Amino acid sequence: xxxxxxxxVVAPWRSLRILCARCVNPTLINKKNRLFLVFALVPxxxxxxxxxxxxxxxxxxxxxxxxxxxxxxxxxVEVDFDPKKLSQSIIRGKANPESIQTGIKLRDKHLQGRExxxxxxFPFISLESKSFQPRGKNAFVGIFELQIRDVKMEVxxxxxxxxxxxxxxxxxxFIIDRLxxxxxxxxxxxxxxxxxxxxx
Amino acid sequence: MWLYGCMLLPLLAFGxxxxxxxxxxxxxxxxxxxxxxMKDWExxxxxxxxxxxxxTEEFYYNLPERVIYKTYPVxxxxxxxxxxxEWLHGLEAEIVFDESKLITEEDWIKAGELLFDYPIDTLxxxxxxxxVRNPDFYSSTGMPLTPEGIMPFAQxxxxxxxxxxxxxxxxxxxxxxxxxxxxxxxxxxxxxPGDKAFAFALESDGVxxxxxxxxTNILFGSAFVEGNPHGKLLASGRESILEAYKAxxxxxxxxQGTSILYxxxxxxxxxxxxxxxxxxxxxxxxxxxVDMMRYIAMNQALDFLNxxxxxxxxxxxxxxxxxxxxxxFPGTYDRxxxxxxxAIAKYVYSLTPPENPYKPSTVSERGKIIFAEQGCVTxxxxxxxxxxKLTPADGFEVPDEHFxxxxxxxxxxxxxxxxxxxxxxxxxxxxxxSLLGLWYRGPFLHDASLAKLEDLFDPARLRDDYVPxxxxxxxxxxxxxxxxxxxxxxxEGDRKALVxxxxxx
Numbered sequence: 001x002x003x004x005x006x007x008x009v010v011a012p013w014r015s016l017r018i019l020c021a022r023c024v025n026p027t028l029i030n031k032k033n034r035l036f037l038v039f040a041l042v043p044x045x046x047x048x049x050x051x052x053x054x055x056x057x058x059x060x061x062x063x064x065x066x067x068x069x070x071x072x073x074x075x076x077v078e079v080d081f082d083p084k085k086l087s088q089s090i091i092r093g094k095a096n097p098e099s100i101q102t103g104i105k106l107r108d109k110h111l112q113g114r115e116x117x118x119x120x121x122f123p124f125i126s127l128e129s130k131s132f133q134p135r136g137k138n139a140f141v142g143i144f145e146l147q148i149r150d151v152k153m154e155v156x157x158x159x160x161x162x163x164x165x166x167x168x169x170x171x172x173x174f175i176i177d178r179l180x181x182x183x184x185x186x187x188x189x190x191x192x193x194x195x196x197x198x199x200x
Numbered sequence: 201m202w203l204y205g206c207m208l209l210p211l212l213a214f215g216x217x218x219x220x221x222x223x224x225x226x227x228x229x230x231x232x233x234x235x236x237x238m239k240d241w242e243x244x245x246x247x248x249x250x251x252x253x254x255x256t257e258e259f260y261y262n263l264p265e266r267v268i269y270k271t272y273p274v275x276x277x278x279x280x281x282x283x284x285x286e287w288l289h290g291l292e293a294e295i296v297f298d299e300s301k302l303i304t305e306e307d308w309i310k311a312g313e314l315l316f317d318y319p320i321d322t323l324x325x326x327x328x329x330x331x332v333r334n335p336d337f338y339s340s341t342g343m344p345l346t347p348e349g350i351m352p353f354a355q356x357x358x359x360x361x362x363x364x365x366x367x368x369x370x371x372x373x374x375x376x377x378x379x380x381x382x383x384x385x386x387x388x389x390x391x392x393p394g395d396k397a398f399a400f401a402l403e404s405d406g407v408x409x410x411x412x413x414x415x416t417n418i419l420f421g422s423a424f425v426e427g428n429p430h431g432k433l434l435a436s437g438r439e440s441i442l443e444a445y446k447a448x449x450x451x452x453x454x455x456q457g458t459s460i461l462y463x464x465x466x467x468x469x470x471x472x473x474x475x476x477x478x479x480x481x482x483x484x485x486x487x488x489x490v491d492m493m494r495y496i497a498m499n500q501a502l503d504f505l506n507x508x509x510x511x512x513x514x515x516x517x518x519x520x521x522x523x524x525x526x527x528x529f530p531g532t533y534d535r536x537x538x539x540x541x542x543a544i545a546k547y548v549y550s551l552t553p554p555e556n557p558y559k560p561s562t563v564s565e566r567g568k569i570i571f572a573e574q575g576c577v578t579x580x581x582x583x584x585x586x587x588x589k590l591t592p593a594d595g596f597e598v599p600d601e602h603f604x605x606x607x608x609x610x611x612x613x614x615x616x617x618x619x620x621x622x623x624x625x626x627x628x629x630x631x632x633x634s635l636l637g638l639w640y641r642g643p644f645l646h647d648a649s650l651a652k653l654e655d656l657f658d659p660a661r662l663r664d665d666y667v668p669x670x671x672x673x674x675x676x677x678x679x680x681x682x683x684x685x686x687x688x689x690x691x692e693g694d695r696k697a698l699v700x701x702x703x704x705x
Contacts, residue, residue, distance in 0.1 A: 064572035064582070104575045106611055106686075113610045114603065189577045 050078045053200035057095055061178075062191040072125075074099035077200050081168060083140070083161065086132040091142065091170075093127040093198075116183050122149045130154065138162060142172075148181035159198075171199045229538045232493045233260040241494055242483050243606065246596055246621050246628035250424040250508040254498065259505075259522065263535040268297035268318050271355035271367060274332050279349025293360045299539040305546070312547025315540055316375075316386070319367025320500050322357050325530035326373075326394060327401050329366045334404070341396040344378035344450070352376050352384055353392040369500060369531055371544065374453050374466045377640065387469040387551035389641045395448035395460055402442060409438035416441050418504070418513050420459050425622045429461055440674070447674035451641075452648035456513070457503050457625040462618035463671055465648040471636050473549040476588040476607060480646040481620040481627040485606075492548065493541035501531020508624055553637050558703040567701025570694050574687050579609065585635035585705055593617035596628030615683030616647055639703045643670030649681045653702055657687045657695045 056071035075095035082089055097117035100108050112119045130143045141158045159172030177192045178184060186192070235257045244251040272288055275281070297315065302308050331337045332354060338345070345351055353376060357367040377388040402412055413434045420430045433444060444460045454460035464480045472492075478484035484495045504514050505521060512521070514529055526533045536544070558564070571577065581587045589609035592598050594617050598608055609632060620626040630646055644650045650661070651669035660666055661681040668681050687698060 063575070064577040066569065066572040068575075102575075104686075106613065107575045107578060110578070110609070110611045115610065187581065188583070189572075189581055 050076060051200055052076050053198075055199045056099075058197040060195045060197075061193070064189040068102055070100060070102040072097060072100050079168065079170070079200075081132075081161070081170075083134070083138075083163075086134065086140070089129070089132055091127075091129045091144075095125040095127075096123065097125055098123070115185070118149060146176070146181075148176075148183065151181045153180060157198075169200070173197050229542045230490050231257075232490055232497060232538060232541060233257055237490075237494070241485055241491060242498075243477075243481075243485070243590075243627040243629070245508065245624070246593075246626045247424065247426075248599075250422075250511070250624075252503065252506040252508060252624070255502065255505045255521065260497075260502075260535065262524075263533065265537040266320065266534050266540065267295055268315060268540070269357050269359055270294040270296045271318060271357050273350045273352070274354050274356055274366070276338050276343075276345055276349040276351060277333050277335050279345075288356055288358060288364045289362050291358045291361065291364075293358055293363070297540060297543075299537070299543075302539075302543070308543050308546045309550045310547075312543035312545070312550075313386070315536070315544045316371040316547050317355060319355055319357060319370040319373070320534075320536075321369040321530040322359070322365035322367050323530045324366070324401075325368045326398050327354065327366065327368060329364075331397070331401050331404065332366055336404075337397070337400055340400050341393045342450070343393060343397070344391050345382075346378060346384065347382040352378065353390070353394075371469075371496070371500075371548075374455070375469050379640065385554060385640060387472075387548065388637070389451055389468040390453070390466045391450040392453065392466070393448075393450045394453045395445040395463070396450075399442045399445035402445075412438045412441050416460075418515075419456050420454065420461075420623070421511075421513050422508070422622065422624050424509055424511055425626075427622075429618075429622050430459065433461060436675075443674040447672060449643055449648055449651075449671050451643045452671055455499075456501070457506075457623060459619060459623045461673065462616065462622060462647055464619060465643065465646055468634075468637055468641055469548050470551045470553050471584070471634060472551075474584050474588075475586070475631075475634065477590060477631050479625055480631055481623075481625055482590040482606075482629050482631040483625050483627055489542070489545050489549070492545040493538070496541050496544050497536060500536075501529075502535070503624075504529055504532050506624075513624070554640070556639055556704060558639050558700070560704050561700065563697050564700040564704050566694075567697035567699070570687075570690065570698045571701055574690075574698075576686065579613075579632045580635045586632045589632050590627075590629035591632060592629055593620045595621055598628075613684045615645060616649070616681075619647060635702060635705050638705055645670075645681070645684070647671055649679075653699050654695070655681075656684065657690060657698070659688045662688070 053075065056073035057075055059070050059072075060067050061070070062068070072095050075093060077091065077093040080088075080090045098112055098119050100111050100117070102108055102111065111117060114121070117125075126147045128145050130145055132140050132142045135141050135158060138161050139158070140161065141156055144155050144157055145152055146155045155174055155176060157172045157174040159170050162169045173195065175193050175195050178194050179186065179192050184190065238254050238257070242252055270293075275284065297311060299311075302311055327337075332351065337343065338351070343351055353373045355367045355370065357365045359365060372386065373392055374390045374394065375387050377385040377391050379385055402415075407415075417430070417434055422428075422430055433441060445454070448454055448460050448463045451466055452463040453466050454463045458464050467480070476486050478486055478491075478495045478499075484498070485491055486495070505516065505527060506512070507518065514527075516527070521527070579587050579589075579591075587609060589607040591609045592612050594612050594614055596617070598610055602608055603610075608629075615630065620628055620630055633646070638653060642651060642653075644653060644656060648671045649668045650656055655661060655669050661668075662685065664680050665678045666680050667678050672679060687695065690698065
């Protein structure tokens with residue numbers, strides 16, 4: 001299932017259309033003006049880039065002493081990040097827990113069920129930045145609001161940025177306590193801590 | 201009915217058990233059968249309109265308490281000590297349970313063992329004197345015996361001089377295992393070939409088609425189930441029904457309310473104190489020793505008096521049930537006292553496994569890692585090797601309210617849903633079994649369809665041309681054993697290592 005995250009990305013288009021509709025009859029916009037509108041929007045789109053990363057979200061959790069590796073492959077992220085304007089920068093992400101894979105299909109199905117992600121009721125995991133701080137060269141730490149199921153919590157995510165021209169590459173890693181988010185119950189064998197890796 | 205016919209004589213000999221006004225000992229043993237408690241102790245049937253309605257508190261406590269006589273072992277006729285039969289007939293009855301003498305924990309456990317072995321039926325509910333004194337009975341059923349020739353699944357009850365009756369339906373009948381070396385393991389998954397024994401009884405007694413159909417309906421009838429598979433079995437005729445009984449292997453048993461079409465594996469009671477549900481379908485909740493006592497009381501035969509909607513398996517109407525006259529049917533005309541139930545529960549709780557001959561090795565240690573890697577720990581979580589949850593069977597949708605009431609692991613592992621969807625005891629769930637003691641158990645899976653642990657990891661079992669190594673329904677030559685498809689892709693070495701580990705548990 002695709003998460004339809006593009007709704008967020010096209011939001012600027014929508015607001016512009018509303019604006020245009022209010023002030024100008026679109027049929028009255030001549031070719032020159034339409035061209036102007038396109039050029040006017042290009043920088044905006046570049047600023048609020050939405051990407052469907054190639055690398056899945058990866059996570060690791062210890063189960064009976066063995067590290068289980070898992071992924072969530074269906075996710076999108078919207079980035080408007082300028083290291084020089086951290087207070088205005090934004091990173092948002094949305095992931096679809098239905099795409100979770102741990103190497104055992106039945107386990108994945110269980111993780112999608114009501115004891116864990118309960119995807120029927122909570123189809124998305126979302127992450128939204130609140131603030132950023134520099135932590136050395138190309139290194140930052142962000143405070144994000146992470147929502148899993150119906151639990152919203154602030155998490156601190158250290159990450160690095162490598163920039164080539166206009167292309168930005170982010171890499172971050174953080175740990176959550178799955179019980180904080182109602183993911184399963186206390187277990188004698190399954191660790192509470194989940195280590196999460198993101199790259200886009 | 202065949203059973204009705206043979207029940208009256210011993211009843212006359214025994215008389216009804218004494219009615220006692222005292223069912224509390226010095227201990228503060230709670231009343232187990234209260235209307236309030238019985239309302240929701242059991243899970244609803246998979247078709248909730250036909251959930252069991254047990255007898256009332258008033259009815260239950262009006263039943264007389266059982267008198268427990270001393271019992272004696274049953275020998276294969278060729279191995280019976282000389283003069284034993286005559287000696288038994290010369291004995292006086294000896295009442296062996298006296299709660300006023302039970303003081304220490306050990307006293308209660310010891311008394312519980314005696315009750316565990318005590319047959320609650322002397323009416324020939326399954327087999328009778330003629331059967332066990334016939335050498336053909338042993339050869340045709342493959343009856344396991346001790347080296348002394350003792351058949352440990354039934355006992356002689358001496359109710360007075362010359363009154364020697366074969367006792368059926370003790371706990372020990374289904375929960376005693378004759379090990380390979382001939383030793384007895386009480387509480388284990390039993391290897392009593394009960395359905396083969398019953399088929400022998402029906403055949404050797406020349407019970408008519410109508411009789412065979414009647415008793416089979418009493419045991420397993422569940423006309424309210426969609427498709428009525430037991431009705432179809434009855435319609436298939438005498439020989440086919442007898443074949444169905446014979447198809448049930450040792451280690452499984454078509455107890456009342458279950459099925460010989462979907463026979464349940466005989467449960468292992470060793471470690472039961474740590475399990476949250478009873479029965480393969482998790483029918484009874486196990487929240488305290490009181491639930492254990494409740495289960496013993498219900499399971500030994502009182503569920504014959506249950507109504508499922510308006511249906512009762514022995515043909516009672518609600519008016520007849522509550523008229524005040526005794527119901528003359530095995531196990532339903534008397535009851536254990538609370539003290540007796542408490543003692544049995546104490547004994548069952550005290551059961552421990554024998555020393556495991558399978559010691560950890562390099563191979564089994566590798567298997568331990570595979571066990572974790574394959575995710576087995578999620579359901580078979582150490583140290584109990586079960587997460588103590590109920591998994592819905594294919595075809596059963598978990599009602600929302602169950603998530604708050606019961607321990608649900610909301611994933612089906614795809615095993616045969618027949619037992620839990622098509623029987624009186626079916627709840628729609630299967631209990632996640634503990635893997636402790638696998639080394640002394642088998643056959644495996646809830647329907648005993650696989651004889652060995654190795655078979656579980658054999659991909660061939662998923663094919664329709666597979667011949668099940670354990671239970672195979674009487675009317676098919678081959679059958680896929682589906683579900684629980686874990687570890688199927690392991691290579692042979694890893695499979696062996698995994699099995700080696702499982703045997704150490």
